[in-house]
Amino acid sequence: MTAAGAGVTPPVRASLMITCLGDLLFPEVGVAMVKLLRGLGVEVDFPEGQTCCGLPLFNSGYHHEAAAVAGRTMALFERSEHVVVPSGSCAWMVKTEYPGLFKDDPRRRAAAESLADRTRELSQFLVEVLGVTRVESPFRGTVTYHDSCHLLRGLGESRSPRTLLRGAPGVTLVELPGADQCCGFGGSFSVRLPEVSTAILERKLASVEGTGADCVVACDAGCLMQMGGGLSRKGSRVRALHLAQVLSGEDGA
Amino acid sequence: MSDAELRVPFPQRAGAALKDAFLQEALTIATTKFIDLRKEAFAGFPAGEALRDQARRIKEATLQRLDAHLGRLADNVERLGGHVHWASTGAEAREIVLRLCRERGVRTVVKSKSMATEEIDLNEALEGAGVTPIETDLGEYIIQLAGEKPSHIIAPAIHKTKGQVAELFSKALDGRFAADPEVLTAAARKELRQKFLDADMGITGANFAVAETGTVVLVTNEGNGRMVTSLPRVHVAVMGMEKVIPSMTDLMVFLAILARSATGQQLSSYTTLVRGPRQPGELEGPEEFHLILLDSGRIRQIAGPLREALYCLRCGACLNVCPVYRQIGGHAYGHTYPGPIGILLTAMLRGTESVKELAHASTLCGACKDVCPVRIDIPRMLIELREHVDQEKVAPWAERAMFRAARRIMSSPALFRMGARVGRLLQAPWVRGGRVRRLPLFLGRWTATRDLPPVAQRTFSERWKDLAGGPPGDGRRGRRAP
Amino acid sequence: MTTRAEFLGRVGEEMRKTPGLFPAETAERPARPGEAAEAVRRQMAERWPQALERFIREFERVAGIFHRVRGMAEVPGVIRAIAHERGARELVTWAPGVLGVDLRESLGADGLTVTPAPAGADEAARLRHREEAARAGIGVTGADLALAETGTLILLSGAGRPRSTSLLPETHVAVFGRPAMVESLEQVGILLEELHVDPARSMSGAVITFITGPSRTADIELTLTRGVHGPKYVHAIFVDE
Numbered sequence: 021m022t023a024a025g026a027g028v029t030p031p032v033r034a035s036l037m038i039t040c041l042g043d044l045l046f047p048e049v050g051v052a053m054v055k056l057l058r059g060l061g062v063e064v065d066f067p068e069g070q071t072c073c074g075l076p077l078f079n080s081g082y083h084h085e086a087a088a089v090a091g092r093t094m095a096l097f098e099r100s101e102h103v104v105v106p107s108g109s110c111a112w113m114v115k116t117e118y119p120g121l122f123k124d125d126p127r128r129r130a131a132a133e134s135l136a137d138r139t140r141e142l143s144q145f146l147v148e149v150l151g152v153t154r155v156e157s158p159f160r161g162t163v164t165y166h167d168s169c170h171l172l173r174g175l176g177e178s179r180s181p182r183t184l185l186r187g188a189p190g191v192t193l194v195e196l197p198g199a200d201q202c203c204g205f206g207g208s209f210s211v212r213l214p215e216v217s218t219a220i221l222e223r224k225l226a227s228v229e230g231t232g233a234d235c236v237v238a239c240d241a242g243c244l245m246q247m248g249g250g251l252s253r254k255g256s257r258v259r260a261l262h263l264a265q266v267l268s269g270e271d272g273a
Numbered sequence: 274m275s276d277a278e279l280r281v282p283f284p285q286r287a288g289a290a291l292k293d294a295f296l297q298e299a300l301t302i303a304t305t306k307f308i309d310l311r312k313e314a315f316a317g318f319p320a321g322e323a324l325r326d327q328a329r330r331i332k333e334a335t336l337q338r339l340d341a342h343l344g345r346l347a348d349n350v351e352r353l354g355g356h357v358h359w360a361s362t363g364a365e366a367r368e369i370v371l372r373l374c375r376e377r378g379v380r381t382v383v384k385s386k387s388m389a390t391e392e393i394d395l396n397e398a399l400e401g402a403g404v405t406p407i408e409t410d411l412g413e414y415i416i417q418l419a420g421e422k423p424s425h426i427i428a429p430a431i432h433k434t435k436g437q438v439a440e441l442f443s444k445a446l447d448g449r450f451a452a453d454p455e456v457l458t459a460a461a462r463k464e465l466r467q468k469f470l471d472a473d474m475g476i477t478g479a480n481f482a483v484a485e486t487g488t489v490v491l492v493t494n495e496g497n498g499r500m501v502t503s504l505p506r507v508h509v510a511v512m513g514m515e516k517v518i519p520s521m522t523d524l525m526v527f528l529a530i531l532a533r534s535a536t537g538q539q540l541s542s543y544t545t546l547v548r549g550p551r552q553p554g555e556l557e558g559p560e561e562f563h564l565i566l567l568d569s570g571r572i573r574q575i576a577g578p579l580r581e582a583l584y585c586l587r588c589g590a591c592l593n594v595c596p597v598y599r600q601i602g603g604h605a606y607g608h609t610y611p612g613p614i615g616i617l618l619t620a621m622l623r624g625t626e627s628v629k630e631l632a633h634a635s636t637l638c639g640a641c642k643d644v645c646p647v648r649i650d651i652p653r654m655l656i657e658l659r660e661h662v663d664q665e666k667v668a669p670w671a672e673r674a675m676f677r678a679a680r681r682i683m684s685s686p687a688l689f690r691m692g693a694r695v696g697r698l699l700q701a702p703w704v705r706g707g708r709v710r711r712l713p714l715f716l717g718r719w720t721a722t723r724d725l726p727p728v729a730q731r732t733f734s735e736r737w738k739d740l741a742g743g744p745p746g747d748g749r750r751g752r753r754a755p
Numbered sequence: 756m757t758t759r760a761e762f763l764g765r766v767g768e769e770m771r772k773t774p775g776l777f778p779a780e781t782a783e784r785p786a787r788p789g790e791a792a793e794a795v796r797r798q799m800a801e802r803w804p805q806a807l808e809r810f811i812r813e814f815e816r817v818a819g820i821f822h823r824v825r826g827m828a829e830v831p832g833v834i835r836a837i838a839h840e841r842g843a844r845e846l847v848t849w850a851p852g853v854l855g856v857d858l859r860e861s862l863g864a865d866g867l868t869v870t871p872a873p874a875g876a877d878e879a880a881r882l883r884h885r886e887e888a889a890r891a892g893i894g895v896t897g898a899d900l901a902l903a904e905t906g907t908l909i910l911l912s913g914a915g916r917p918r919s920t921s922l923l924p925e926t927h928v929a930v931f932g933r934p935a936m937v938e939s940l941e942q943v944g945i946l947l948e949e950l951h952v953d954p955a956r957s958m959s960g961a962v963i964t965f966i967t968g969p970s971r972t973a974d975i976e977l978t979l980t981r982g983v984h985g986p987k988y989v990h991a992i993f994v995d996e
Contacts, residue, residue, distance in 0.1 A: 213634065
């Protein structure tokens with residue numbers, strides 16, 4: 021196959037927004053994403069100096085602080101063609117909330133809108149930009165999928181992750197009863213009201229374990245921390261995995 | 274909730290609710306049932322989504338000409354022989370009712386379910402003045418006997434077992450009643466029937482008031498709304514001023530979606546349109562009709578951050594889907610209106626300070642916004658409330674300092690990296706089997722019930738140099754949709 | 756005490772501080788309600804059979820009991836059967852002029868006591884009728900509209916049409932024919948707009964009641980029970996002439 025002539029498309033280039041939780045607590049998810057995306061012919065880069073998208077500040081009402089952090093993030097990804105995010109909540113923050121943080125600053129607002137357009141959560145990037153619905157993953161097992169709130173309701177996305185899971189040949193997807201119900205994380209909520217957060221989590225884990233699946237899959241680090249933390253404390257054999265880990269086979273198994 | 278009870282911090286009230294096994298079961302069954310009923314109702318109603326959008330627009334449009342609509346409503350009520358009263362505060366509204374009772378020699382009042390009258394603590398005021406208020410909505414009657422407040426906007430006694438109800442009835446009605454809903458309902462019917470016939474005054478709320486015609490609209494299921502507005506000689510309706518809608522045509526839009534959202538019914542058993550006192554030549558109905566329009570913090574929100582909360586139809590759909598409400602029930606919130614919209618309404622009616630804890634009683638999951646018939650963006654307003662709680666320095670100093678520090682760390686890659694290194698060092702004693710199982714202080718709230726992944730030995734940023742420069746693959750691992 | 760001017764003044768003051776959240780309009784009302792209502796009636800003159808079919812389905816879905824007779828002459832027979840089934844001896848009814856039938860004659864012979872709405876509206880008549888309605892086992896009314904979409908009966912109160920007839924007795928029977936049939940809430944809206952153009956002329960009473968099935972509650976452990984304060988049984992008799 022030669023590179024000359026018409027008909028050869030240049031590789032898609034995407035920058036990885038790793039997110040604060042991803043960077044500090046789930047680097048293996050980042051590694052899985054890189055492997056997955058490269059396997060699909062994507063040129064992956066990683067703007068260095070990333071910290072946080074500002075969501076925790078925003079959700080607690082510290083909008084001024086959130087805007088400061090958002091401004092930094094926008095600058096880092098200024099030249100990225102596509103930005104791919106492993107967490108639905110961070111993608112939501114960038115896509116829907118960044119522009120509003122700068123409503124009185126037309127220049128930065130325009131920059132925020134530009135970034136919002138170029139940013140997608142991982143499953144959305146795979147399906148919408150790459151047009152991929154079937155990934156040849158070495159993963160084998162039964163999984164059940166939890167809809168994280170910001171991806172489901174904030175970004176209106178519930179199909180792409182399921183499409184991708186069904187498309188992976190070794191994966192059996194079992195639908196989770198109450199998949200659209202919150203896991204109880206809610207960011208600072210999880211430590212402000214830990215008992216309520218845990219009660220909500222217990223309801224979720226009962227559903228998960230009821231499916232008989234080997235693992236519960238989500239597209240959000242917060243949900244994975246919450247569900248994974250609960251499953252681990254119970255000594256459950258069920259694992260909490262990120263979509264990228266299932267699709268790349270980098271599930272640490 | 275009494276001031277003494279409110280002094281118990283919200284997390285403790287919530288904790289108590291979590292330990293109440295019956296409440297937990299009752300909440301799960303009831304909210305699940307309401308969720309399913311609502312889903313079914315809208316699944317079989319394709320016109321529903323457009324009607325919800327239209328209902329939202331009508332509410333907004335009404336606010337944009339609110340003074341004109343209220344003026345027209347008042348004119349029409351008065352033209353029909355009714356009286357209109359304007360209450361700036363709950364206290365004023367109570368005073369108006371008490372004055373009417375004094376002037377009309379009222380000794381007993383029968384009440385149809387009204388959140389507005391709960392909001393202004395009307396029953397206590399009536400009792401204090403020697404007037405006996407009798408709640409006639411079965412759920413309200415039950416909690417009145419129990420001396421409690423409602424725990425759900427449309428199913429006030431959701432937290433009571435039939436056994437508890439049987440006990441309450443047996444004590445209050447001097448008999449022995451089986452723990453059977455049919456038996457208990459029949460007992461209430463018999464007991465309350467005479468009260469309806471004997472009462473001097475009927476007090477209701479209003480779901481809507483149609484400005485164009487001077488009509489007050491009651492959406493009910495039991496028939497007590499009809500009794501209360503037809504049998505006693507005086508009818509008083511207490512209504513939040515934002516419930517006014519312009520016309521009968523507008524009313525149909527709301528009727529189409531209200532019952533479906535609340536209980537999954539197409540229409541409630543009774544929708545009663547009341548135009549003032551009885552007409553000349555009409556045999557039955559009250560001699561007098563009084564409409565009390567209530568401000569109590571609502572007017573201030575016309576141009577305020579909680580303006581959208583004025584659209585609320587009080588259907589209760591948001592309570593049923595809220596992960597927090599579903600776990601703790603209505604009482605733990607501590608105020609008249611619980612659940613997601615309840616937090617906003619409490620801020621509206623009692624000020625920001627009253628919700629400094631409640632503003633955080635949400636995971637911001639957005640399920641409430643999904644089911645709200647008029648699509649109120651509750652999560653957005655909760656976040657804004659949190660902002661006000663911060664700005665008005667209502668939140669504790671330590672918390673505000675912590676978030677300012679967080680901002681500094683998030684704004685500096687160097688600080689962020691250092692934070693990771695510090696985290697790795699500090700966590701070392703607590704890591705077991707690749708997981709953090711215990712953490713001190715504030716973070717112990719997580720580890721009390723959940724493990725935590727430790728700060729990675731190498732963050733992704735630190736690992737990138739091993740991954741950087743890797744080529745894109747040959748694309749064979751993925752396949753596009755045909 | 757707050758005056759109207761003060762209250763509305765504050766409302767206006769707040770309104771002026773903001774254009775609102777988004778451009779919005781209220782529902783479009785019929786420009787000429789009389790004409791629009793006529794159009795509905797013309798439409799229903801054609802479509803009443805389909806409306807009836809749907810009404811029956813929805814009415815029964817909310818536990819209504821439906822009967823169909825060919826003429827008013829058959830109505831007493833149906834009511835007699837209902838009275839027998841329910842063990843009811845006393846009935847209250849709307850005025851015969853409103854109902855289109857005088858049940859005293861036809862049912863009186865069977866030992867059933869029928870008390871129509873009294874002519875007078877004085878206090879004595881009111882108290883007496885209230886007792887009668889409270890004692891009666893069955894209340895017989897007409898229905899001004901029968902809404903197919905939801906199986907709803909719509910009743911106007913007024914002279915000869917007491918509210919208690921469809922409220923106090925354990926069983927409510929509504930008698931109506933083709934002219935009452937409507938299909939949608941939207942049509943009801945149009946007819947209500949027409950009614951209120953000159954309400955003093957079109958309505959002699961103050962209340963319009965939409966009745967969708969019997970009185971009900973699920974307040975005790977979410978178990979559905981009927982006949983809380985209002986009727987436990989609702990019958991519709993459709994007269995096909």
